[in-house]
Amino acid sequence: MDFLSIVGLVVAIGSIVLGQLLEGGHLASILQPTAFLIVIGGTLGAAMLQYPLPVFLRSIRMLPWVVRPPLLDPDGAIRDIVQYSEMARRNGLLALESAIDDIDDPFLRRGLQLLVDGADPAKIRATMEHEIQAVEHHDSQAARVLESAGGYAPTVGILGAVLGLIHVMENLADPSKLGAGIAVAFVATIYGVGSANLFFLPVANKMKNIVHERAKLQELIVDGLVAIAEGENPRMIEGRLQGYFAH
Structure with missing residues (x-):
């Protein structure tokens, strides 16, 4: 959490x-429910118009990441890779086959399967880096949905303000209705600027940061598996992988 x-x-x-x-x-x-409807409804509608349905739905599914981000455990990944390296050094790469079923991370499991199948280091790197790039692109697109919403919201807020002022102008002869129209005009601007800068943009940036950190962890895994395939010393592998998350 x-x-x-x-x-x-x-x-x-x-x-x-x-x-x-x-x-x-x-x-x-x-x-002001009216201002909220204009700003949030107009913003979401504009975002829906910009992106295809799968990307928009992926963005909605990623929203919980803000409070419950995916578990990223680089220290645990390094320990596992060093352990696999020691097993391969003692008993050969085929000895790693027994560990595959116990791995929860599907990315690491696929990489270890390539290693056991005898794929050469260049093939392992190319295959897994292609998957990293594809997933990172897909998730980054989903994060940009909220980033785009953050760009639209202030403008839609201004649109709501203009609509409120039009309502005011239409009811100049009835002072009792002027207050509501002016309230919608100003509150719509608040909702537009506020939702963009307090929700849409921060959430989008947080999502993009999580996507970047997960891709970096997967690059660590690839580097470790390639090093095992090349027969490097486990201690050298551990030292190199620790540099990925030195902070």
Whole structure:
């Protein structure tokens, strides 16, 4: 669980709400269902128009990553690879076949299967790096859906403000309706800028960072498996792989 994401969202929204209350405003004045519908509905509609359905759905499925990111354990991966290297050094590559069924990570399992099947190091690297690039591209596209939404939201907020002002102009003769129209106009702008900078853009950047870190971990795995195929010393393999996540 990534508690920092939850805390960050609470702090961001809470600061705005608290500031509104400290200035003597009312919470109800910034809760406008009409403005919310215009901004969020218009933004999501624009994002749907830009991307194909599989990419959009993938973006929705990746949203939980913000609070429950995929488990990335580089230290565990290094320990496993060093262990496989020692097994291969003592008993040959075929000895690794018994370990394949116990591996939970499908990427590592496929790589180890290539190693056991006797694929040459260049073939292992080419095959697995192609998979890394394909998955990274697919997931990065999904993250860009929210990034695009962050670009659309402020503009749609301005559109909502204009619609609110049109409503005001249409009811100049009835002062009782002016307040609601002006409220929608200003609150729509708040929703557009706020949703972009407090949700869409931060979430998109967090997703892209997770995708990058996972790709780097998979590159570590590839490097380790290729080193095993080339018969390198386990201690040398461990030292080199630790450099991937030196921080």
